[in-house]
Amino acid sequence: MSQTVASADPIAIAATREKPPSNVAGPWAWARANLFGSWWSTAVTLVLGYLILRFASSFVSWALVHAVWTVPYDAEGRPDNAACQNAKGIGACWAVITDKYRLILFGRYPYDEQWRPAVCVVLFIGLYVVSAMRRFWRKELALIWVGTLVVIGVLMWGGVLGLPLVTEDFWGGLPLTLILATFGLAFAFPLAILVALGRRSTTLPAVKMLCVVYVELIRGVPLVALLFMASVMFPLFLPEGVNIDKLLRAQIAIILFAGAYLAEVVRAGLQALPKGQGEAADALGLSYWQKTSSIILPQALRLVIPPLVNTFIGFFKDTSLVLIIGLFDLLYMGKIALSDPPWQSFSTEVYLMLAVIYIAFCFAMSKYSRGLERELGRTHRR
Amino acid sequence: MSQTALSEHVVTQMADTKGPPIIVMDRVNKWYGSLHVLRDVSLSVAEKERVVVCGPSGSGKSTMIRCINRLEVHQEGQIVVDGTELTDDLRSLDTIRREVGMVFQSFNLFPHLTILENCTLAPIWVRKMPKAEAEEVAMNFLTRVKIPEQAKKYPGQLSGGQQQRVAIARALCMRPKIMLFDEPTSALDPEMIKEVLDVMIELAESGMTMVCVTHEMGFARRVADRVVFMDRGEIVESGTPQRMFEDPQTDRLKLFLSQILRGH
Numbered sequence: 001m002s003q004t005v006a007s008a009d010p011i012a013i014a015a016t017r018e019k020p021p022s023n024v025a026g027p028w029a030w031a032r033a034n035l036f037g038s039w040w041s042t043a044v045t046l047v048l049g050y051l052i053l054r055f056a057s058s059f060v061s062w063a064l065v066h067a068v069w070t071v072p073y074d075a076e077g078r079p080d081n082a083a084c085q086n087a088k089g090i091g092a093c094w095a096v097i098t099d100k101y102r103l104i105l106f107g108r109y110p111y112d113e114q115w116r117p118a119v120c121v122v123l124f125i126g127l128y129v130v131s132a133m134r135r136f137w138r139k140e141l142a143l144i145w146v147g148t149l150v151v152i153g154v155l156m157w158g159g160v161l162g163l164p165l166v167t168e169d170f171w172g173g174l175p176l177t178l179i180l181a182t183f184g185l186a187f188a189f190p191l192a193i194l195v196a197l198g199r200r201s202t203t204l205p206a207v208k209m210l211c212v213v214y215v216e217l218i219r220g221v222p223l224v225a226l227l228f229m230a231s232v233m234f235p236l237f238l239p240e241g242v243n244i245d246k247l248l249r250a251q252i253a254i255i256l257f258a259g260a261y262l263a264e265v266v267r268a269g270l271q272a273l274p275k276g277q278g279e280a281a282d283a284l285g286l287s288y289w290q291k292t293s294s295i296i297l298p299q300a301l302r303l304v305i306p307p308l309v310n311t312f313i314g315f316f317k318d319t320s321l322v323l324i325i326g327l328f329d330l331l332y333m334g335k336i337a338l339s340d341p342p343w344q345s346f347s348t349e350v351y352l353m354l355a356v357i358y359i360a361f362c363f364a365m366s367k368y369s370r371g372l373e374r375e376l377g378r379t380h381r382r
Numbered sequence: 383m384s385q386t387a388l389s390e391h392v393v394t395q396m397a398d399t400k401g402p403p404i405i406v407m408d409r410v411n412k413w414y415g416s417l418h419v420l421r422d423v424s425l426s427v428a429e430k431e432r433v434v435v436c437g438p439s440g441s442g443k444s445t446m447i448r449c450i451n452r453l454e455v456h457q458e459g460q461i462v463v464d465g466t467e468l469t470d471d472l473r474s475l476d477t478i479r480r481e482v483g484m485v486f487q488s489f490n491l492f493p494h495l496t497i498l499e500n501c502t503l504a505p506i507w508v509r510k511m512p513k514a515e516a517e518e519v520a521m522n523f524l525t526r527v528k529i530p531e532q533a534k535k536y537p538g539q540l541s542g543g544q545q546q547r548v549a550i551a552r553a554l555c556m557r558p559k560i561m562l563f564d565e566p567t568s569a570l571d572p573e574m575i576k577e578v579l580d581v582m583i584e585l586a587e588s589g590m591t592m593v594c595v596t597h598e599m600g601f602a603r604r605v606a607d608r609v610v611f612m613d614r615g616e617i618v619e620s621g622t623p624q625r626m627f628e629d630p631q632t633d634r635l636k637l638f639l640s641q642i643l644r645g646h
Contacts, residue, residue, distance in 0.1 A: 279453055280490035280549075284504035284556060285479035294503065298494050 066091025070098055081342040088345070096346045097353055100337040104350070107172015107328045113164060116155045117175040123148055123155075124178045132368050134375070145186070152179075168247045172328030174357065176247075180319040180329065184254040185312060191255065192262030197292065199263065200270055211263070218260035223321055226253045231325035250322050258315045265307045269300035302376050309369035313362045330354060401429030404560060404591055405450060410459035412445060419445050420456065421615040429559075432592045434602040434623070437612035438638060443595045446612065447562045450593065451482040464559060480508060483553030487565040489545040491537035497524070497548050498533040501555045509556065516555070523551040527581050543574030547581050554585075561585065563594040597642060599627065611635045 035045040068083045068091055084093035097104075105121075106114045127148045130136050136144075156175065159165035171179075198204070198211035218226070230253035231246055238244065273296060281291035301308070323332035334350045337343065343350075405427040412420040419442045427433050435443045448454040449461060452468050452475055461468040463478050492500050501520035505511040511519070524530045527547035529540075537545055546566055553561060563582065567575045579601050586592055586605035596602070602609050603623045610620040613634045619626065630636045 274488075274490075276486055276488050276490035277492065280484075280486065280492070282453060283451055283479060283482075283484035283486075284552070285476055285508040286504060287476070287508075290507050294507070295492055299492075302494070 062090070063092050068093050068095050071095040079342050084346065092349055093346045094349060096337070096343045096349050100340070100343065100350070101353075103173075104330070104333045104337050104353070105173045107176065107333050108170050109172065109175075110164070110166060110170065113158070113166060116158070116163070116166075117171075117173070120152045120155050120175045121178060123152055124175075124182060127182075128364075149183075168245055171247070173333045174330050176328060177316075177319050177330040180251060180254055180322060180327075181316045183251055184258055184315060184319065187255045188258035188262055188315075191259040192266050193297065195259060195263035196266035196270055199267055215260045215263055218256055219264075223253075223257050223318055224324060226257055227321060227325050229253070246325065247327060250325060250327055254315070254319065254322075258311070261311050261315075262308070265304050265311055266300065268307065269302075269304035270296065272303050273300050302373075305369050305373050305376075309365055313365050316361060316365070317358060330357065403427060404429045404464055405593070406460075406462045407446075407449070408460040408462075410446075410449060410456045410461060412442075412449065412454065412456045412458075419615050420449070423459070423612075423615075423617055425610065425617060427560075427591065427593060430589050430591055431607050432586050432590075432605050433594070433608050433610055434606040435593065435595045435610045435612060436597060436599075436602070436638070436642075437618075438641075440614075441612040442615040443612045444564050447564055447593050447595055450560075450562055451479055451484055453484075476508075480556060481559045482562060483556055483558035483560070484562045485546070485549050485553055485564065485566045487568050489537070489542070489549045489569070491545055491549055491552070493537050496534055496536055497529075497540070500537065500548060501552045504552070505555050519557075520551070520555050523554045524548070526554075526584070527551045528577075541574060542570045543577045546570065546574075546578045550578075550581055550585070560591045560593070563592065563596065565595050565597075567596065567598060599642065603627065611638065613638070 034041075036042045066087055068087050071079050071081055071083050073079055079095065079099050081093070081095070084095055087093065102111070102114060106117045109117050127145065130144060131141060154160060155163070156171060156179075157166060157168075195211045195214060198207045199215065201208045201211075227250055230249040234249055235244070277295055277299065278291060281295045286295070320329055320331040322329050323335070328336070331354060334354045338347050338350055403426045405425070407423055407425045410420055410423045411418070421442075423442075423446055425433075425446075435447065437443045445454055449456050449468075450463060456468075464481050466474045466478055468474070468478065491497075492503070495503065498517060498520055501524065502513065502516040505516040505519060506513055509516075521530055521533065524533055527550055529544055529547055529551075532540055532544060532548070537548065540548065550561075550566075566582065567578050570578060575598070579598060582592075582594070582601065583605055592605075594601075594606075606623045608620055609623050609626040611618050611626065611632075611634075619630070619632050619635050626635070627639065630639055
């Protein structure tokens, strides 16, 4: 199309103007604006680029090029770590992972039954994915949760449907971490909402007092201390013969602890909501619970998605503290794997693997929360 | 033109056929801490009566009408709405709030719900109306406030005037016997005030009992049966709009009117 024809048609002009010239957009323009804007930023770019390249190349050389992936086993099934010892400092010894990954992931769960915790991990992840999708946000989701958690319980314990019984003492690794985190947050979150509402109650001073005491008391104690209390002190108060399982006690401690923190986050959201919203709901004759569930909470919780997810991520990682009361979570299983003599000096590899697992879960959470904020922000503009 | 003539005719007819009192406030007192915000306020509003409450800011007029649906709690005196006395009893409160609609200065639409959902929420939950019926009622009232085409949008996508009209429709969807307006046009840009006032005039002419806090004197002249002037927590003077604006008795009202007129 010739220039004169195009300029005769205003729509065509608009079309040709739609794409900005390459010196204001595109990767090259971006690089020029952000990396080479001045001689100073050019210098920083070059120095940092050099350092990053050097680090990346030595990491690739260590982690991939010179890495030892497997080692031979002797007649007794003991791994021969000579290859790893030789490569030490030059290449990674991934053989420790290939040798120990099932111990790290599933703990002391009977080896032949480890497909069960593996299925549980898949179920947990499936549950997270389904819950994350907004089109599944209806009442049925609660049933899905209950159903999935029951299936997970049956799989982990067994004792029915021809599955051999495996008591909690043998649970460990990733399933244990996911159990503590999922049950912990699933119970702590509703608890937190009730406590936050209670703390703002104007008509029930006793409830308000109770909520304040709960939050301040739990927040004032380190989680480690709470776990110790749950595991050591709590049984002393129980009557003779009554024995609550250690895992359950730790789980309750985590729920109470997370509940107190989340309650304060939820309360911040309740406080940030304009007073007029509650008044409008009152004026329409909505009851307290109708008002709270359909007007107040949907808005208040949306306001606090970033700090909520922040707390969620924090507690996902804090579950690793249960190792101090002897529960074999993912991190503790890594330590146990490393206590095997042939692998004692290869902790970097094991901890890298654990870090990758933790990062995968935490990054998924933060990425999802940012997406959710954007999505809700689009439809709920004020 | 003929429309106006007709409605004025209706207005005069209405004024003649006022029913028994539907709101009775008897020596109501209220304090915020040590601040005495309502002093012996006595007011009786008849069925289908339209009362405009005016007064300088801080005079207690908003507090007074917020007492009528108990968004504010009075400490002394008696308030009876539609035969039910306002007390701490939650059931009587529910009954009253169902019958009393309210429109706020800051609209207070629910930003996370669509316009239609804003209007159907209370009928479905409080009146237990089937969803389809509630939506039909809502569309009816949205048409009446002239914005049915916005039903699927969210409040944030509407102008202030449109939002306030939705707020009126939302209150009407509960089929209230009484409508309270708390400075409904004060937060609006000047060019949007008229569209809201038009809806309110139409509502007044349909025979709704209305108590309206506003400084829109044109509106008061056109539809009010009675204007109540408040200052410093008490009712200073009340009467027909004509009498109040043309022949104010107290110095305080004279001062207020002069300030209002100077402002306009």
